[in-house]
Amino acid sequence: MKTFIIRLVRLFFGLFLYALGVVVTMQAHIGYAPWEVFHAGLARLLNTQIGTMTISVGLVILIITFLFGEKVGLGTVSNMIFVGLFMNLLLASGLFHERTTPITGGIQMVGGLFIIALASYFYISSGFGAGPRDSLMVLLSRKSGLSVGVCRAGIEVTVTIIGYLLGGMLGWGTLLGAVGIGFCIQITFRLLRFDPTLIVHEDLAASVRRLMGRS
Numbered sequence: 001m002k003t004f005i006i007r008l009v010r011l012f013f014g015l016f017l018y019a020l021g022v023v024v025t026m027q028a029h030i031g032y033a034p035w036e037v038f039h040a041g042l043a044r045l046l047n048t049q050i051g052t053m054t055i056s057v058g059l060v061i062l063i064i065t066f067l068f069g070e071k072v073g074l075g076t077v078s079n080m081i082f083v084g085l086f087m088n089l090l091l092a093s094g095l096f097h098e099r100t101t102p103i104t105g106g107i108q109m110v111g112g113l114f115i116i117a118l119a120s121y122f123y124i125s126s127g128f129g130a131g132p133r134d135s136l137m138v139l140l141s142r143k144s145g146l147s148v149g150v151c152r153a154g155i156e157v158t159v160t161i162i163g164y165l166l167g168g169m170l171g172w173g174t175l176l177g178a179v180g181i182g183f184c185i186q187i188t189f190r191l192l193r194f195d196p197t198l199i200v201h202e203d204l205a206a207s208v209r210r211l212m213g214r215s
Contacts (some may be wrong), residue, residue, distance in 0.1 A: 001079065001210075001213075002201055004062065004210050007126045007127060007128065008048040008126070008128075010122050010125065010126040010202065011074070011075050011122070011123050011126040011128050012078070012082070013122055014120070014121070014122030014123025014124075014126065015078060015079060015082045015086065015087050015116060015119070015123055016017060016082075016085055016119075017116075017119035017122060017174045018079075018083050018086075018115075018116055018119035018120070018123065018210075019082075019083045019084075019085075019087045019090060019130075019172060020086070020090060020115055020119075021087030021100045021113070021114075021116035021118075021119055022036075022083070022087055022115075022116065023087055023090045023096055024096065024108055024109075024111060024112030024114070024115060025093060025108070025112035025113065025116075025173070025177060027045055027096045027097065027098050027099065027100075027108065028099050028105040028106070028108040028109040028173055029098040029099050029100070029105050029173075030099070030105040030106065030109060030172055030173030030176070031169065031170055031171020031172060031173035031174035031176075031177075032163075032168060032169045032170070032171070032173075032174055032178055033125030033173075033177045034157070034159050034160040034163070034164075034178045034181070035054075035057075035133065036050070036154070036163075036168070037055060037159070037163035037164060037168035037169060037170055037174055038057070038159035038160070038163035038166075038168060039054045039163070039168070040053075040161060040163065040168040040169055040212040041163035041164065041165070041167050041169075042057065042163070042169030042191060044166065044167045044168070045167065046052050046164050048071075050075030051084055052153070053079055054084060054146065055081075055084065056195050057132075058080040058131070058132040059080065059081070059132070061132040061133060061135070061136050062076060062080070062132040062184075064136070065132065065135040065136055065139050066188045068139055068143075068189065069131050069139075070129075070135045070138065070139050071201045071202075071203045072101060072129060072204055073127075073128040073202055073203055073204050073207060074129065074202070074207040074208075075123055075126060075127075075128075075129040075130065075201075075205055076128075076129035076130065076135065076204075077130065077133060077204065078128070078141065079123070079128050079130075079131030079134075080130065080131070080132060083131070085126070088138065090205070093152020100125050102172075103172055104195025105173060106173070106200070109173045109176055109177060110180060110184075111198065113180050113181050113184040114184050115138040115175060116181065116185075117181070117184040117185040117187070117188035117189070120134055120185060120188075120196075121188060121189065121192055121194055122173075124196045124199060125139075125199060126198075127199055127200065127201050127202055128201065128202055128207060129201045129203070129204070130196065130201070131200070133155070134196075136155060137151050137152045137155060137196075137198050138197060140155070141196075141197055142197055146184075147186060148185060148186065148189065148196055148197070149182040149183060149185050149186025149189075149190070150180040150181075150182060150186075152181055152182070152185050153178070153179055153182025154182075156177065156179070156182065157178045157179065158182050160174055160175070162180045164206060168177070184185075192196065
């Protein structure tokens with residue numbers, strides 16, 4: 001049970017870091033991050049809130065990756081719920097101010113991308129299932145044989161283009177994020193000697209049984 005609790009701490013610490021990384025990139029004020037461009041574009045098209053669209057997109061991706069064999073775990077579901085909650089808390093705290101110059105904005109954007117990469121390491125390595133978007137990255141890496149960094153960069157560029165065509169806000173920081181996130185993840189994972197495709201994730205049913213003390 002002790003090991004299970006440590007894994008839970010890693011999971012939620014990773015989710016908090018992920019939310020922190022997203023907020024840091026947003027407050028860089030040089031353009032929405034790629035997925036936010038996509039979510040904003042869809043929200044505009046469907047006349048709904050960006051937060052609602054973020055959850056909806058996560059659910060669709062979760063279903064797709066599940067159909068292709070990726071496990072749905074406690075981490076997958078928690079990612080959909082808690083990243084948004086943590087983001088709201090961080091933004092409401094008033095601790096993160098928008099940058100006013102391109103140079104400081106660029107530095108903050110890169111810093112945020114590395115925070116996101118480190119966050120991905122923590123919650124993926126907890127073994128509770130990757131978040132929907134990281135599950136897609138891992139799935140593409142498994143199927144294509146390409147590195148996770150290349151697959152992540154490809155996903156980010158794709159959703160950026162689609163989001164922009166749908167009316168999402170685009171800035172030069174968006175392009176930096178779209179290309180840079182793959183490199184940041186690749187560098188971080190290599191430094192930590194971490195291969196996410198080797199992680200055996202625990203499914204949601206097994207986690208629930210552990211929480212209830214049945215295994």
